Amino acid sequence: MRLRSGQDRSGVAISSGGPALELLYLRSVWGLDVPLDWPATSPEPRRGSAARPAVEEAATAERWMELFNAWDCDLGSTGDAGWWGVRYGTAGFDHDARREWLLAVKSSWNRDSPDVIRARGDVLSRWQAGRGSGTPELWVLPLAGVFGQQRTTRIVLSFGSFREPDVLEAALGGLESPS
Secondary structure (H helix, E strand, O other): OEEEEEEOOOOOEEEEEOHHHHHHHHHHHOOOOOOOOOOOEOOOOOOOOOOOOOOOHHHHHHHHHHHHHHHHHHOOOOHHHHOHHHHHOOOOOOHHHHHHHHHHHHHHHOOOOHHHHHHHHHHHHHHHHHHOOOOOEEEEEOEOOOOEEEEOOEEEEEHHHHHOHHHHHHHHHOOOOOO
16 A cells, blocks of 8 residues: 655655555564664554464564565666565454555554645755755555664654654654665
């Protein structure tokens, strides 16, 4: 489920969704211990009947990291092979709980006022102008708190970092330009 993709009024490409959402959902409901310094998912999905597949936890975490690294390198252009469900099946998913979570994510994403959206566009325009050519794509994901991280040629932000213009400006200002 791709929640939003495209460009805001400043011309900055902004994406949210795809395989990354599926991976965040699975990391949360399966309680995977993966070497990733990202905050918890927010909103937190209901576990429901979701259960890690009958594979050793280390193997599941390794598969998760393999898909995450493929997503991280391509950020969105992994096609169907980037989805856990396509690659390994949906055993261990609670489809109803996942659907509820995706609706909650979409609802939290779409609740900004026109004034906030306009102010955020102004922040993004200034940020883009300061970076010059080669402005990276922004990926906004349902992660807790204020979070921003430069990944490959893209930037990942939490909803909390993206939502309020002053917080967005501080988060973007703290990231280094890619070399």
